[in-house]
Amino acid sequence: MGFLSNPVSNFSLYLLLFFFLISFELIPVAQSASDITSLVYKGCAKQTFSDPTGVYSQALSALFGSLVQQSSKAKFFKTNTGSGQTTISGLFQCRGDLSNSDCYTCVSKLPQMSDNLCGKTIAARVQLIGCYILYEISGFAQISGMEMLYKTCGGTNVAGSGFEERRDTAFSVLENGVVSGHGFYTTNYQQVYVLGQCQGDVGDSDCGECMKSGVQRAQVECGSAISGQVYLHKCFLSYSYYPNGVPRRSSSSSSSSSSSSSGSGNTGKTVAIILGGAAGVGFLVIFLLFARNLMKKHDGIGNTWVLKIASFFKGGDT
Structure with missing residues (x-):
C-alpha cells in the first residue's frame, strides 16, 4: 500500500x-519601536510662558522641527531658536545603541508628547526608553549636572546571593567604560547587565564623575533590588540582574557590539x-x-x- x-x-x-x-x-525579534518610545518620565516647569503674539510658540515649533530633522542623522543635537528674551534652547539625545532610523522614530514622538504632557511651560524634559528631549527659555535657572531627576527600582530583592558584589563589579566596569566609550557603554558581568550614557556635550572626565555619582545613587536608592534606573541631569544608568543569563538582545560589551546585537535582531x-x-x-x-x-x-x-x-x-x- x-x-x-x-x-x-x-x-x-x-x-x-x-x-x-x-x-x-x-x-524572538529585536526590540520594537513601541518599546523605545515608551514614556519613562516627564519633567515640566511650573511656570508657563505668556504668549499673546505667538512668538514663543513659533520659536518652540521651529526648535522641535530642527531637532526632529537632525535625529535622522545624529544621536545628539543641541541648538536654539528665537532671539533675545524669546530665545529657546533645546536638545535631543538617543540611546547610543539605536540606529539612525530608530532614533528618528523615537525623537519624532517627542514634540507632541511634550505638548500633551507639559503644555506651554518655560522648560520641559520628556524621557522615553530610547531618547529624550529637553528645552528651556532664556534665563531659566540652571541645575547641577549631578541632580537626580528620576529613579525606579525593581520590586524583587535578591540579597544574599552574591548579587550586590556582581552588580558593584559591573558598575565599576561601567564607570571606566563610559569614559573610554566617550559617553556610552553597555556590558554584562555574571548575569548583571548595565548600560550608561552621558549627555552628548559632556566631556569624558565629567562623564566619568557623573556616572560615578549615578552608581552611588543606584546603590543607595535601590539596594538589593533586581533592577534599577537612575537619571541624573547629565547622565543616566540602568542595570538588570538575570539569574538565568542575560538575554541575547541585551548582551554586549560596548556600543559597537550593541549595534551588532541590534543587527542580529533584525x-x-x-x-x-x-x-x-x-x-x-x-x-x-x-x-x-x-x-x-x-x-x-x-x-x-x-x-x-x-x-x-x-x-x-x-x-x-x-
Whole structure:
C-alpha cells in the first residue's frame, strides 16, 4: 500500500507537517519601536510662558522641527531658536545603541508628547526608553549636572546571593567604560547587565564623575533590588540582574557590539518573515497534494471529498 493510499491518515500527517513549519514563526525579534518610545518620565516647569503674539510658540515649533530633522542623522543635537528674551534652547539625545532610523522614530514622538504632557511651560524634559528631549527659555535657572531627576527600582530583592558584589563589579566596569566609550557603554558581568550614557556635550572626565555619582545613587536608592534606573541631569544608568543569563538582545560589551546585537535582531526578524511565508506556501502545497491524492481515488469517493472541501471553504452545503 503506497504513501498516498489513505486520505485520512495522510491528511493528519500533512497537518502535523504544517504545524511543524509554523512553529518556527515564534522566533524572538529585536526590540520594537513601541518599546523605545515608551514614556519613562516627564519633567515640566511650573511656570508657563505668556504668549499673546505667538512668538514663543513659533520659536518652540521651529526648535522641535530642527531637532526632529537632525535625529535622522545624529544621536545628539543641541541648538536654539528665537532671539533675545524669546530665545529657546533645546536638545535631543538617543540611546547610543539605536540606529539612525530608530532614533528618528523615537525623537519624532517627542514634540507632541511634550505638548500633551507639559503644555506651554518655560522648560520641559520628556524621557522615553530610547531618547529624550529637553528645552528651556532664556534665563531659566540652571541645575547641577549631578541632580537626580528620576529613579525606579525593581520590586524583587535578591540579597544574599552574591548579587550586590556582581552588580558593584559591573558598575565599576561601567564607570571606566563610559569614559573610554566617550559617553556610552553597555556590558554584562555574571548575569548583571548595565548600560550608561552621558549627555552628548559632556566631556569624558565629567562623564566619568557623573556616572560615578549615578552608581552611588543606584546603590543607595535601590539596594538589593533586581533592577534599577537612575537619571541624573547629565547622565543616566540602568542595570538588570538575570539569574538565568542575560538575554541575547541585551548582551554586549560596548556600543559597537550593541549595534551588532541590534543587527542580529533584525536578522532574526527577517528569518521569521521568510519562514512565515514558507509556512504559508507549504500549507498550500500540502493542501494541493491532498486534493490530488483524493482525485486519484475512484471517481465517486474522490469527487465527494473534493466537493465537501470546496463547500466548506465557500460556506455552503453539498
